[in-house]
Amino acid sequence: MGIGSDMYRQQIMDHYKNPRNHGRLESPTFTHTGENPSCGDTITMDVQLADDGETIERVAFSGDGCAISQASASMLTQRLPGTTLSELEAMDTDDITEMLGVDISPMRIKCAVLARQVAQDGAKIHDGEIEIEQTKTEDGDD
Amino acid sequence: MRVQESYPVDVDAIRADFPILQRKVGGDISTPGEHDDDDTPLVYLDNAATSHTPEQVVDAIIDYYHGYNSNVHRGIHHLSQEASVAYENAHDRVAEFIGASGGREEVVFTKNTTESMNLVAYAWGLDELGPGDSVVMTEMEHHASLVTWQQIAKKTGAEVRYIRVDDDGRLDMEHAKELIDDSTKMVSVVHVSNTLGTVNPVSELADMAHEVGAYAFVDGAQSVPTRPVDVEDIDADFFAFSGHKMCGPTGIGALYGKRDILEEMQPYLYGGEMIRSVTYEDSTWEDLPWKFEAGTPPIAQGVGFAAAVDYLDDIGMENVQAHEELLAEYAYDRLGEFDDIEIYGPPGDDRGGLVAFNLDSVHAHDLSSILNEQGVAIRAGDHCTQPLHDKLGAAASTRASFYIYNTREEVDALIDAIDAARELFA
Numbered sequence: 310m311g312i313g314s315d316m317y318r319q320q321i322m323d324h325y326k327n328p329r330n331h332g333r334l335e336s337p338t339f340t341h342t343g344e345n346p347s348c349g350d351t352i353t354m355d356v357q358l359a360d361d362g363e364t365i366e367r368v369a370f371s372g373d374g375c376a377i378s379q380a381s382a383s384m385l386t387q388r389l390p391g392t393t394l395s396e397l398e399a400m401d402t403d404d405i406t407e408m409l410g411v412d413i414s415p416m417r418i419k420c421a422v423l424a425r426q427v428a429q430d431g432a433k434i435h436d437g438e439i440e441i442e443q444t445k446t447e448d449g450d451d
Numbered sequence: 452m453r454v455q456e457s458y459p460v461d462v463d464a465i466r467a468d469f470p471i472l473q474r475k476v477g478g479d480i481s482t483p484g485e486h487d488d489d490d491t492p493l494v495y496l497d498n499a500a501t502s503h504t505p506e507q508v509v510d511a512i513i514d515y516y517h518g519y520n521s522n523v524h525r526g527i528h529h530l531s532q533e534a535s536v537a538y539e540n541a542h543d544r545v546a547e548f549i550g551a552s553g554g555r556e557e558v559v560f561t562k563n564t565t566e567s568m569n570l571v572a573y574a575w576g577l578d579e580l581g582p583g584d585s586v587v588m589t590e591m592e593h594h595a596s597l598v599t600w601q602q603i604a605k606k607t608g609a610e611v612r613y614i615r616v617d618d619d620g621r622l623d624m625e626h627a628k629e630l631i632d633d634s635t636k637m638v639s640v641v642h643v644s645n646t647l648g649t650v651n652p653v654s655e656l657a658d659m660a661h662e663v664g665a666y667a668f669v670d671g672a673q674s675v676p677t678r679p680v681d682v683e684d685i686d687a688d689f690f691a692f693s694g695h696k697m698c699g700p701t702g703i704g705a706l707y708g709k710r711d712i713l714e715e716m717q718p719y720l721y722g723g724e725m726i727r728s729v730t731y732e733d734s735t736w737e738d739l740p741w742k743f744e745a746g747t748p749p750i751a752q753g754v755g756f757a758a759a760v761d762y763l764d765d766i767g768m769e770n771v772q773a774h775e776e777l778l779a780e781y782a783y784d785r786l787g788e789f790d791d792i793e794i795y796g797p798p799g800d801d802r803g804g805l806v807a808f809n810l811d812s813v814h815a816h817d818l819s820s821i822l823n824e825q826g827v828a829i830r831a832g833d834h835c836t837q838p839l840h841d842k843l844g845a846a847a848s849t850r851a852s853f854y855i856y857n858t859r860e861e862v863d864a865l866i867d868a869i870d871a872a873r874e875l876f877a
């Protein structure tokens with residue numbers, strides 16, 4: 310079955326079972342939390358910036374939820390270091406599905422993009438662009 | 452033939468009425484209706500969300516559009532009269548199906564159960580509720596009633612109360628006695644829980660409501676499709692259900708109400724079809740049920756709704772219930788074989804035809820995605836019972852729900868697909 314699964318290819322399952330950069334940073338520049346209310350997925354992203362205040366140096370995540378949300382967060386913590394905040398803010402859904410390397414079914418997109426949304430909202434709060442306590446993705450479940 | 456004889460209904464014959472059950476799935480979903488690249492047989496276990504539609508019902512809708520499509524209650528012309536007769540008779544047919552002896556005057560066609568609930572909440576609740584009044588519901592209410600009464604209570608200053616669900620997924624009737632008191636104006640309870648499968652003692656609850664002078668509203672979205680229901684035996688004042696969960700089309704549902712109560716209520720929607728006379732200053736309303744059906748109604752859907760009721764009556768609702776219970780018990784037993792599966796709600800021999808559960812190691816949404824890849828259609832999420840899921844300590848659950856065309860083999864396919872998910876996540 311493992312080989313036959315479209316969405317749960319080896320890379321996703323590997324990141325889910327062995328999450329990278331899982332835990333908290335000692336002194337993050339900013340930290341932010343978000344959830345998918347209908348799924349119960351929660352993600353906290355800690356982001357540490359370089360001295361230029363713009364380049365992402367380290368990222369860690371914690372939380373729990375479905376394999377797609379957690380693997381996506383794990384992969385994002387590897388992807389972001391070296392990029393700038395404006396590059397982070399420009400990331401869209403296609404960038405995430407490309408990173409995951411699998412087709413995500415429409416109903417699961419919100420799981421896949423949660424970590425990105427949390428990181429982006431965290432960056433915006435850091436920049437003083439928005440003021441929110443927590444990211445909540447749109448609840449499309451009924 | 453032996454397999455067929457082992458079911459309360461003739462499953463093979465029934466399946467032949469539902470062409471969709473023969474299709475395969477798994478291909479590109481962005482081209483609905485094109486199935487060339489689908490390769491996985493469909494196992495449809497999401498009937499509590501919506502049932503499929505037999506050819507007999509589709510034919511009735513086609514006959515309407517091909518034969519007598521017209522607006523109702525307006526035209527003097529032949530087609531309009533035929534359409535009006537069919538649409539009015541559909542009300543009588545649906546009334547008869549649920550034991551409403553008042554016929555069409557006690558059955559309002561709505562969009563669905565949710566709209567039926569909102570109709571009463573707005574037309575009755577806004578006028579009648581106020582500070583010091585209470586609406587009693589259960590902790591297992593669907594959002595259709597829970598959110599509706601919660602919001603009407605906010606507008607009117609009334610209080611909402613929830614009858615506790617015990618560890619077995621049943622209502623705590625002692626708690627119900629405490630909650631239903633002189634302040635209570637409405638007891639709004641779900642008949643069969645769409646999450647727990649619990650069949651609630653709605654008749655007893657209606658009696659408790661009446662003892663304190665309150666009305667009883669029963670949400671029958673999961674009961675009317677799956678068992679014989681007699682609203683007068685229950686003594687419900689209001690009763691709501693949807694066509695699409697019982698072999699009918701989407702876009703139509705019904706609100707049953709006792710005639711004298713509906714008579715007293717003011718309309719909820721204003722406009723065409725529902726008026727008797729209009730001046731620039733004032734208007735008067737049509738007779739029941741039309742005063743609650745403003746605008747051009749869902750005529751084809753009404754005709755389809757009546758055809759769905761005919762279809763189910765031909766099978767016999769006792770048989771439908773027996774088939775549901777057989778599959779629910781079988782699924783409960785098979786899922787119960789595994790220590791890593793938690794099933795919600797009462798035991799297998801005491802529930803409606805659905806089983807919600809969680810697999811320890813796999814999130815409900817991952818599980819449903821993996822089942823989907825194997826052609827097994829189930830529901831994952833909170834099933835519109837978020838507060839109940841909070842109480843169960845689960846953000847989401849996976850739900851398999853059965854109907855007249857499902858088989859034990861399909862339950863086995865579900866179990867096999869769960870095995871595959873377990874293996875992938877091991």
